[in-house]
Amino acid sequence: MMGPRETDPDRTSNCEHSGAHAVIATLEQVLAGVPVGEHTLELQCKKCTRKIRDGDEITVEASRMAEPLRWQLTRWWCPDCVPAPINSPTPEERTARCSCRVATISDGKTQHHWLCLLEPTVTAIVPPQVRHHHDSLSR
Numbered sequence: 001m002m003g004p005r006e007t008d009p010d011r012t013s014n015c016e017h018s019g020a021h022a023v024i025a026t027l028e029q030v031l032a033g034v035p036v037g038e039h040t041l042e043l044q045c046k047k048c049t050r051k052i053r054d055g056d057e058i059t060v061e062a063s064r065m066a067e068p069l070r071w072q073l074t075r076w077w078c079p080d081c082v083p084a085p086i087n088s089p090t091p092e093e094r095t096a097r098c099s100c101r102v103a104t105i106s107d108g109k110t111q112h113h114w115l116c117l118l119e120p121t122v123t124a125i126v127p128p129q130v131r132h133h134h135d136s137l138s139r
């Protein structure tokens, strides 16, 4: 009557926690909707100064500020001007690069319009400088 309970392979699979992936997913959520530039529609590629408009695809670089703890976009480029991947981590700062589209945000109250990130995809993350990695530092 009470046969041995068979182990269901579907139910015994361990939850696989991928820390890195979780971080990226969170970061993409955080970056979505972040304004590009100074709350303006006047946006240019940092290299060729081509105008970036609503719907354009761009690559942005974002840095995490310590105080207050938030992400701020520092640079952005059109698809033709994306430089080589970041290789110089800055102390106490985390930098991420992501590709995305830009969209216009409108504030009906203030009649203010600006561009923000839409559907960001993180392509690279540079962790804070590692202290015990002094051999590569020349100072």
Ligand SMILES: [Zn+2]
Pocket (backbone or CB within 6 Å): 045, 046, 047, 048, 049, 050, 077, 078, 079, 080, 081
């Ligand atoms: Zn450009």
